Amino acid sequence: MQRLEFIGRFxxxxxxxxxxxxxLVVALMALLAPLFxxxxxxxxxxxxxxxxxxxxxxxxxxxxxxxxxxxxxxHGARATLLIGLFASAVATLxxxxxxxxxxxxxxxxxxxxxxxxxxFQTIPNLIFVLTIVVILGSTLANIVIAIGIVxxxxxxxxxxAEFLALRDREFVQACRAMGMGDFRIIAGEIxxxxxxxxxxxxxxxVAGAILFESAVSFLGLGDPNVASWGRLVGDGRQLxxxxxxxxxxxxxxxxxxxxxxxxxxxxxxDALNPKLRDR
Amino acid sequence: MxxxxxxxxxxxxxxxxxxxxxxxxxxGFAQGTPRRGGTLVATWGGGExxxxxxxxxxxxxxTFSSSKLFERLGNRAMDGQFQGELAESWKPAADFxxxxxxxxxxxxxxxxxxxxxxxxxxxxxxxxxxxxxxxALTDFTGVEAPDADTVVMTFSKPVPEFFFSSLLCGSVNYIxxxxxxxxxxxxxxxxxxAPIATGPWKFKEWVRGSxxxxxxxxxxxxxxxxxxxxxxxxxxxxPAGRAAAMxxxxxxxxxxxxxxxxxxxxxxxxxxxxxxPKGYEESVWSTTxxxxxxxxxxxxxxxxxxxxxxxxxxxxxKTIYYGYARPGTSPIYSPNKEFYTTDTFSTAFDPxxxxxxxxxxxxxxxxxxxxxxxxxxxxxxxxxNGKIGAYVKQALEDVGVAVNLSxxxxxxxxxxxxxxxxxxxxxxxxxxxxxxxxxTTQYFTTDGIKKGVPxxxxxxxxxxEVDALVEKIKVETDPAKRKALVFQFQKIITTEAPLLxxxxxxxxxxxxxxxxxxxxxxxxxxxxxxxxWLAS
Numbered sequence: 001m002q003r004l005e006f007i008g009r010f011x012x013x014x015x016x017x018x019x020x021x022x023x024l025v026v027a028l029m030a031l032l033a034p035l036f037x038x039x040x041x042x043x044x045x046x047x048x049x050x051x052x053x054x055x056x057x058x059x060x061x062x063x064x065x066x067x068x069x070x071x072x073x074x075h076g077a078r079a080t081l082l083i084g085l086f087a088s089a090v091a092t093l094x095x096x097x098x099x100x101x102x103x104x105x106x107x108x109x110x111x112x113x114x115x116x117x118x119x120f121q122t123i124p125n126l127i128f129v130l131t132i133v134v135i136l137g138s139t140l141a142n143i144v145i146a147i148g149i150v151x152x153x154x155x156x157x158x159x160x161a162e163f164l165a166l167r168d169r170e171f172v173q174a175c176r177a178m179g180m181g182d183f184r185i186i187a188g189e190i191x192x193x194x195x196x197x198x199x200x201x202x203x204x205x206v207a208g209a210i211l212f213e214s215a216v217s218f219l220g221l222g223d224p225n226v227a228s229w230g231r232l233v234g235d236g237r238q239l240x241x242x243x244x245x246x247x248x249x250x251x252x253x254x255x256x257x258x259x260x261x262x263x264x265x266x267x268x269x270d271a272l273n274p275k276l277r278d279r
Numbered sequence: 280m281x282x283x284x285x286x287x288x289x290x291x292x293x294x295x296x297x298x299x300x301x302x303x304x305x306x307g308f309a310q311g312t313p314r315r316g317g318t319l320v321a322t323w324g325g326g327e328x329x330x331x332x333x334x335x336x337x338x339x340x341x342t343f344s345s346s347k348l349f350e351r352l353g354n355r356a357m358d359g360q361f362q363g364e365l366a367e368s369w370k371p372a373a374d375f376x377x378x379x380x381x382x383x384x385x386x387x388x389x390x391x392x393x394x395x396x397x398x399x400x401x402x403x404x405x406x407x408x409x410x411x412x413x414x415a416l417t418d419f420t421g422v423e424a425p426d427a428d429t430v431v432m433t434f435s436k437p438v439p440e441f442f443f444s445s446l447l448c449g450s451v452n453y454i455x456x457x458x459x460x461x462x463x464x465x466x467x468x469x470x471x472x473a474p475i476a477t478g479p480w481k482f483k484e485w486v487r488g489s490x491x492x493x494x495x496x497x498x499x500x501x502x503x504x505x506x507x508x509x510x511x512x513x514x515x516x517x518p519a520g521r522a523a524a525m526x527x528x529x530x531x532x533x534x535x536x537x538x539x540x541x542x543x544x545x546x547x548x549x550x551x552x553x554x555x556p557k558g559y560e561e562s563v564w565s566t567t568x569x570x571x572x573x574x575x576x577x578x579x580x581x582x583x584x585x586x587x588x589x590x591x592x593x594x595x596x597k598t599i600y601y602g603y604a605r606p607g608t609s610p611i612y613s614p615n616k617e618f619y620t621t622d623t624f625s626t627a628f629d630p631x632x633x634x635x636x637x638x639x640x641x642x643x644x645x646x647x648x649x650x651x652x653x654x655x656x657x658x659x660x661x662x663x664n665g666k667i668g669a670y671v672k673q674a675l676e677d678v679g680v681a682v683n684l685s686x687x688x689x690x691x692x693x694x695x696x697x698x699x700x701x702x703x704x705x706x707x708x709x710x711x712x713x714x715x716x717x718x719t720t721q722y723f724t725t726d727g728i729k730k731g732v733p734x735x736x737x738x739x740x741x742x743x744e745v746d747a748l749v750e751k752i753k754v755e756t757d758p759a760k761r762k763a764l765v766f767q768f769q770k771i772i773t774t775e776a777p778l779l780x781x782x783x784x785x786x787x788x789x790x791x792x793x794x795x796x797x798x799x800x801x802x803x804x805x806x807x808x809x810x811x812w813l814a815s
Binding site: 040043134 | 666691
C-alpha cells in the first residue's frame with residue numbers, strides 16, 4: 001500500500017514519469033545490445049563517414065573509421081549507464097560512511113572528516129578526475145573509482161546533516177537506553193530515516209558521473225577498448241564542420257539520459273519528501 | 280640531429296590533393312619584383328616553446344622560433360645540394376678523419392660584434408658536442424682554428440662526406456656567440472629567451488602566451504636582405520582559431536599542419552590561400568609499429584612479420600590520414616633521394632599469410648580462437664595514433680591475437696614506451712633527415728637501447744649483424760659503397776621487423792597567396808626565411 005502510494009506520488013510529477021520511461025528504454029537497450037548487435041561495436045564494418053540514412057545498413061551512419069554508429073550508441077548505453085551507476089554507488093558508499101560516522105560521533109571525528117571533505121571540495125572536480133585517471137591508467141574501473149572519489153562529498157555532507165538532526169531524537173535515545181551498539185543504531189535506526197534525501201542526491205550523482213565520463217573520454221582519456229558515448233563525441237570533434245552527426249548523435253543521447261536522470265531525481269524528491277506530499 | 284623531445288598535435292588535410300595543391304604551391308615561389316617592408320605574421324601547428332632557443336633542440340617549437348635568428352654553417356637546398364651559409368665551403372682531408380671548413384667573412388652578431396672562428400670552435404665543442412649533436416659526434420676528437428678563416432674538425436674514424444655535410448646543416452647546429460655563452464651553462468643562459476645571433480631577424484620581444492616579435496637585421500651578411508621589416512611568430516592553441524585568424528588576414532603563413540583538414544579545403548577553395556606538402560623533405564614524419572623483444576612471443580621474426588602482414592596500411596593512409604600519408608615500406612623513407620630503396624622485404628597486407636606464419640611459429644589458435652594476448656600502446660600525442668591503435672587491435676584480433684589497447688597522454692606514453700618499456704607492441708612516431716646515422720639507426724642498434732631517453736630503441740632489439748653493419752655505414756666514405764650498405768640495412772630491418780614505419784606522413788604548409796618565396800627549403804620550419812616577402 002505504502003509502495004503504491006510512493007509510485008503514485010512519483011508519477012504525479014509528469015517530468016519524472018517521462019524520465020523514468022526513457023531511462024527504462026535506455027536500460028533495456030543496454031541490456032539487449034548483444035542481441036541486436038552481436039558484433040563488437042568497435043569493428044570497422046563499412047565506408048567511413050556515411051551520413052545517417054545514406055546506407056540502410058547503417059541507419060545512424062558510420063564514424064570516421066567506418067564503425068556502425070547505431071551499434072556504438074546501443075553498446076555505448078551499456079558502458080555509459082554502468083559507469084554512472086557504479087560511480088554513484090562508489091560515491092554513495094564513501095559519502096554515507098563518512099557522513100554517518102561524522103554526524104553520529106561528532107567531535108574530532110567530525111572535524112577530521114569534514115576538513116577532509118572540504119579538501120576534496122576545493123579541488124576542481126574535472127581536473128581531479130583527469131589526474132586520477134592519468135595516474136591510475138585509462139581503464140573503465142579506474143574511471144569509475146575516480147568519479148566516485150570526487151563525487152562523495154555532497155553525499156557525505158547531506159548524510160552528516162541528517163544524522164546531526166536525528167541523533168538526539170527520542171527514538172535514538174531510546175535505543176541508546178536499551179544498550180544498542182553504535183553500529184546498530186547508525187545502520188539500523190538512523191540511516192533508514194536519513195536515506196530519502198541521500199537517494200535523491202545519489203540519483204543526481206549518476207547523471208554527474210555520466211557527464212564526467214563523457215568529459216574524460218572527450219579529452220581522449222577514456223578506455224579505448226570500450227564504446228562509450230563520450231568517446232564518440234571526442235572522436236567526432238575533429239570532424240565537427242564536415243560530419244557533425246558523429247558528435248551530435250551521442251551528444252543528444254547523453255543530454256537525454258542526463259536530463260531524464262535529473263527529472264527522476266525531482267520525482268524521487270517529491271515522492272520521498274513528506275512535506276511536499278500534498279503540494 | 281632532428282630532435283623530437285616535444286611532439287605536438289598535428290592535423291591533416293582532407294581532399295586538398297584534389298583541389299589543386301600542386302598548382303597552388305607554385306605560386307609560393309618568386310614572382311615579380313620583391314616588395315620591401317611590411318610585417319609578416321607566421322604560426323605553426325603547435326604551441327609556444329619552452330624557450331626561444333633550446334641548445335639541445337627541444338623539439339619542433341623552439342626549432343621554429345630560434346631558426347629565424349640563428350644560422351648554421353651549411354644549408355641543404357631543395358635540389359639536395361649542400362651549400363654554405365656561415366661557412367663558405369668545407370672539404371675532407373684525404374683520410375676523411377678531418378674536415379677543413381672555410382668560415383664566411385664579414386658576418387656580425389646582432390650586438391655588433393664580429394663572428395669569428397672562435398665562435399665556431401666554441402659552438403662545435405661546447406654546444407654541438409654536448410647538446411645539439413651529441414649522439415652524432417661520438418667519434419669527434421676535437422676542433423681548432425689554424426687561422427682566422429679556417430676551422431678544422433678531427434675525428435677518430437673516417438667520416439663520410441654526406442654525414443658531415445648533414446651535420447653542418449643539422450636543424451639546431453647553430454653558431455652561437457661565444458662572448459654571450461662562454462662561462463655559463465648554455466641550457467640556462469638568459470640569452471636563450473632573447474637570443475643574439477647572426478640571422479636575418481633580430482629578437483625584439485617575447486610576449487608570453489601570444490607571440491615573438493623579430494625585426495629586420497640591418498647588418499645582415501646577405502646584402503639587402505631580408506625584404507620585410509618585421510616577422511611576428513604568433514601562437515594560437517586551437518587549429519580552428521588559426522584558420523579563423525588566417526581567414527581574417529591576421530596570420531599569413533602557417534607551417535606544419537596549422538589548420539584542421541576541412542579548413543584546409545575551405546581556405547584553398549577561396550583562392551586566397553595555398554596549401555603545399557613541400558618543405559618537409561628533410562624532416563619526414565612516420566608512424567611506427569614495434570614489437571617488444573622482451574616478450575618471448577616476439578622472439579621469432581616470423582611472428583613479428585605476421586603482425587605487419589595483418590595490417591592494411593593503405594586503409595590507414597586513406598581513412599585516418601585522408602590520403603595525407605603513404606604506406607611505409609622501409610626504415611628509410613621514400614622522399615630520401617640518397618638512401619631509399621624498394622628492394623626490401625615486403626610485409627604487405629595478407630592476413631592469410633599472417634595466420635600461416637603464426638601457425639608455423641608454434642602459435643596455433645586455441646579453443647577460444649586466440650593464439651596469444653598482447654598489450655598494445657598507442658602514443659596519445661597525435662589523436663590519429665589512437666585511431667590507428669583501434670584499427671590495429673581489430674586487424675590483429677582477426678588473425679587470432681587478443682589485444683588490450685591503451686592510449687595514454689603524451690608524458691605517460693613517453694614514460695611507458697621509452698623508460699618503463701611497458702608494452703608488447705607500441706605505435707609511436709619519428710621524424711628523420713636523409714642521413715640515416717644516427718637518427719634512423721639508433722632505433723635498431725644495441726647502443727640505441729638507452730632507458731629513459733625518448734625516441735630510441737625501446738623494443739630491445741639487439742642483433743650483432745645490424746650493429747656491425749651500422750658501424751660500417753658510419754665510416755664508409757665511398758658514397759656508392761655506403762649506399763649499398765644502407766640498402767643492405769633496409770633489407771635486414773624489413774626482414775627482421777622489430778620496428779617498421781607503417782605510414783609516412785605528409786605535413787602541410789598553408790599560406791596566403793600574398794606570401795612569396797616560401798616552402799623553398801627541405802626543412803622549411805627550420806629555415807631562416809631571409810627571402811620571404813609579402814605581395815600587396
